[in-house]
Amino acid sequence: MTAPYEHDDATTGPGRVVVIGTGLAGIRVAHRLGERATLIGEEPHAPYNRVLLAEVLAGTYAPEVIELPRATGPHLRTRAVRIDRERRLVQCENGDEVGYDTLVLATGSNPVLPPLRGLFAPGATELPGGVHAFRTMDDCLALTEAVTDGTRAVVIGGGLLGVSAARALARRGAQVVLTQQSERLMERQLDPRSSELVRRHLTALGVEIHTECRVRGVGVVDGHVRRVELHDGYVLGTDVTVLACGVRPRAGLAQAAGLDVRKGIVVDDALRTSDPHIRAVGDCAQHADTVYGLATPALEQADALADLLTGAGAAHPGYTGTRTLTRLTLPHKAGPLDLAAFGETEALPGDDVVQLADATRGTYRKVVVRGDRLVGGVLVGELATVGALAHAWESNEALPADDAVGAPLLHLLTHDGGL
DSSP: OOOOOTTTTSOSSOOSEEEEOOSHHHHHHHHHHGGGEEEEOOOSSOOBOGGGHHHHHHTSSOGGGGBOOOOSSOEEOSOEEEEETTTTEEEETTSOEEEOSEEEEOOOEEEOOOOOBTSSOTTOOSOOBTEEEOSSHHHHHHHHHHOOTTOEEEEEOOSHHHHHHHHHHHHTTOEEEEEOSSSSTTTTTOOHHHHHHHHHHHHHTTOEEEOSOOEEEEEEETTEEEEEEETTSOEEEOSEEEEOSOEEEOOHHHHHTTOOBSSSEEEOTTOBOSSTTEEEOGGGEEETTBOOOSHHHHHHHHHHHHHHHHTTTTTOOOOOOOOOEEEEEEOOTTOOEEEEEEEOOSOOTTOEEEEEEETTTTEEEEEEEETTEEEEEEEESOOTTHHHHHHHHHHTOOOOTTOSSOHHHHHHHHSSSOO
16 A cells, blocks of 8 residues: 555545546546536547457447447546646646646556657658557547558557457458567466467467567658568568557656656555645556556546545545456457466466466466465466456465365366366
8 A cells, every 4th residue: 555645634525526538547437426527538539448449440349339438527528738736727728727626637548659760750740651559549440441451461569459459450351460579479468378379369360470579660651651670681561550569658747737757647545646636547647656557457546536536435445456357359260269367477486386278179277376375377268267266366365275286276277177
């Protein structure tokens, strides 16, 4: 838990609440507060679930299917450009000034743009033609319009976002090449064996994968990127290039206002920033030295804050952190590949490991036990046991004393005692 800032008695109630940001966290807070909250968001679209953008790109869902429930309070479709902390005003791009008693920053994150040679012409601030980030609905719609059967697409980045984008583009009929700088796909979430299963699945979809591969630059022809140049001199022809190199907290507004910003906007357990009248939640917030950048922590922070602001949290301990679980489904005509990963998937010396694999069915399950605690696991191809395992991990309770990689844990792993 993080200690509250010293001015925690500076406000007695939320009063007028202004929420900046229309992602999952911002919408959840505004929805919970109802008419008391004014929402400011610059995207022209109805608020949507960013987690499902890959499904829109793949053609699984229409954009309206992933819309979020609308908040009942005022919604200003404009960009917040300045916070006047002295007068407690948010100044907007359209000239509006919106007063607040409590301001909630849910500004999310921005895509990381890698320093590739040729990506930006001298003095340019816009990406060249054919290059797309994959963060917003506009990004998704632009990609949808650009990709048809046979379109050559290069995805730079083999993390969760890059894997999702590559799969979606392949389902649209693109000829996809995925480049990953590290030695395996989704290295932050998966161990080598489960990563290899993801690789095989993408390869079966027609995706060409290059790992341990650094992109050096891009080649622009008539304002459009037509080549992606690898560090070994190999050149990939491309019509569409997708940057999936991660995200960083969107904290410029907070920084310009003089708030404490490090990796993200620093908050305590009550989601308070260094200004007692300003809170922060979601991808932009740094709690206990952690910036999560994931949906589940964003929603848990939003709910904790809403409870505190509405009085439902009179005895609420605030937000004390989230133990995150990653889930991903990679559809295929031969059958989807489901995976889940949580905690530490790589064992340390002295840890106990239980692994079960079935090459015929393409399933793989692994858990890591440290002392008497389940500290992580990964499941691929069969997720029937993920609920019980996730509960044992999230509760952080001691496993049964006779469980030295024995029967109780094996039963948890197999659900029915076997594959």
